[in-house]
Amino acid sequence: MLLRTLFAAVIAAGAAFALYWWLTAPAVLALPAPSRSPDLANGQELFNAGGCSSCHATPNQPDRLRLGGGLAIGSPFGTFYGPNISPDPADGIGRWSEADFVNAVMRGVSPTGTHYFPAFPYTSYRLASIDDVRDLFAYLKTLPPVSGKVRDHALPFPFNIRRNLGIWKQLFMDTAPFVADAARSPQWNRGAYLVNGFGHCAECHSPRNALGGIIGTQRFAGGPNPEGEGWVPNITQQGIGNWSEKDIADFLETGDMPEGDSASGAMRAVIKNLAQLTAEDRAAMAVYLKSLRPVQGPTPPQRQQGS
Amino acid sequence: MKRTMIVAGTLLLGAGAVMAQQEIAVQQDNLMRSIAKNQYGVLQKMSKGDIPFDKAAADQAIAAIEADVAKIAKIFEINPKQDVVNATYGSSPKVWQNKADFDSKIPPVQKAIADVKGKITDNASLKAAYTSINDRCNDCHETYRVKLK
Numbered sequence: 001m002l003l004r005t006l007f008a009a010v011i012a013a014g015a016a017f018a019l020y021w022w023l024t025a026p027a028v029l030a031l032p033a034p035s036r037s038p039d040l041a042n043g044q045e046l047f048n049a050g051g052c053s054s055c056h057a058t059p060n061q062p063d064r065l066r067l068g069g070g071l072a073i074g075s076p077f078g079t080f081y082g083p084n085i086s087p088d089p090a091d092g093i094g095r096w097s098e099a100d101f102v103n104a105v106m107r108g109v110s111p112t113g114t115h116y117f118p119a120f121p122y123t124s125y126r127l128a129s130i131d132d133v134r135d136l137f138a139y140l141k142t143l144p145p146v147s148g149k150v151r152d153h154a155l156p157f158p159f160n161i162r163r164n165l166g167i168w169k170q171l172f173m174d175t176a177p178f179v180a181d182a183a184r185s186p187q188w189n190r191g192a193y194l195v196n197g198f199g200h201c202a203e204c205h206s207p208r209n210a211l212g213g214i215i216g217t218q219r220f221a222g223g224p225n226p227e228g229e230g231w232v233p234n235i236t237q238q239g240i241g242n243w244s245e246k247d248i249a250d251f252l253e254t255g256d257m258p259e260g261d262s263a264s265g266a267m268r269a270v271i272k273n274l275a276q277l278t279a280e281d282r283a284a285m286a287v288y289l290k291s292l293r294p295v296q297g298p299t300p301p302q303r304q305q306g307s
Numbered sequence: 308m309k310r311t312m313i314v315a316g317t318l319l320l321g322a323g324a325v326m327a328q329q330e331i332a333v334q335q336d337n338l339m340r341s342i343a344k345n346q347y348g349v350l351q352k353m354s355k356g357d358i359p360f361d362k363a364a365a366d367q368a369i370a371a372i373e374a375d376v377a378k379i380a381k382i383f384e385i386n387p388k389q390d391v392v393n394a395t396y397g398s399s400p401k402v403w404q405n406k407a408d409f410d411s412k413i414p415p416v417q418k419a420i421a422d423v424k425g426k427i428t429d430n431a432s433l434k435a436a437y438t439s440i441n442d443r444c445n446d447c448h449e450t451y452r453v454k455l456k
Binding site for chain 2: 302
């Protein structure tokens with residue numbers, strides 16, 4: 001009897017593990033053959049739209065193109081350290097294939113087939129076109145290699161089990177490609193592509209649930225700063241309804257707000273990136289952002305007691 | 308009776324301390340607002356063409372900013388440990404965790420101001436002045452200024 005129970009338990013455990021393994025398996029993209037040779041100028045534009053530098057540039061040095069990593073990024077789940085994505089062959093992505101890079105950016109899967117944490121916003125980058133990601137890869141290869149491996153993320157159990165992210169992805173990550181809205185202008189569609197894809201604006205400007213998934217109904221409606229301090233504003237028309245398209249485009253370039261102020265905190269680094277974009281791309285982002293219907297976001301705490 | 312007095316006294320002192328801390332936060336906020344009034348209300352608006360170019364007004368705004376910036380280190384000496392009631396922005400506790408670094412961001416602002424002072428002649432030089440001062444403000448705001456809503 002005991003033996004039989006034990007046997008059943010082992011079978012059940014085995015089945016449960018097999019199910020877990022199947023559910024959490026990293027899914028990669030089958031990469032079609034390139035349709036053209038890489039466009040470095042486009043790669044640079046997407047590098048700036050994607051804000052790669054904000055998390056991957058080596059901190060406390062002025063060159064935003066030295067992507068040695070090491071920046072500490074706070075979250076409710078622990079501290080992440082931006083990895084080295086310079087073309088260094090040993091410590092960066094110098095030995096990566098194009099397929100490795102595309103799967104990292106668009107699926108959050110490493111070259112060795114493990115899940116990346118969604119602190120890396122592949123949940124947005126998955127909307128990118130494969131050719132654009134190829135251009136970005138070619139552009140990154142032109143940047144200076146920086147040696148030095150970055151330390152591991154500091155995450156407590158169970159968040160440090162990468163395999164679990166397979167389930168997180170099933171719950172919170174869509175893998176459908178970007179679909180242009182034929183009823184809208186090409187400019188609006190370009191803006192939608194940049195804001196939702198490379199720009200990954202929603203990653204900070206949306207509230208998240210207890211498991212760190214974006215609350216879809218309140219997308220862009222602001223929420224607590226995932227890094228811990230303060231509040232990320234609502235960028236639907238509920239929050240910036242009195243900003244014109246030009247106000248938004250100007251803000252993306254300079255950080256200057258129409259109400260007579262200037263962006264602060266993490267948005268400063270974002271502005272540094274967006275200031276490098278073409279005026280057309282900033283204008284397209286502004287047209288799209290201006291079209292976001294007003295959504296009430298969560299309410300910021302009335303009064304914060306500092307420490 | 309004695310006990311009642313002690314309790315009442317303690318409560319009053321406590322309330323006083325809370326008031327004082329709020330008072331400190333308000334002072335800090337007011338200083339920043341005073342700078343913003345000139346930096347954004349005058350220089351930024353003029354540089355965008357929202358208000359007409361006026362050399363005297365620009366010079367006056369820059370002089371006022373210079374005077375206010377000189378007060379930052381002192382006014383931010385004490386951590387009020389609370390934000391101004393209903394404020395949109397506040398100070399990060401990091402200001403007082405790294406006060407030396409916070410203070411080290413001030414001389415570059417003063418240098419930027421000194422570099423442009425008296426050199427504003429037209430809209431182009433005004434815009435350049437606004438940007439060069441604002442960039443140095445941002446070097447600090449990037450780390451130490453927190454949006455609260």
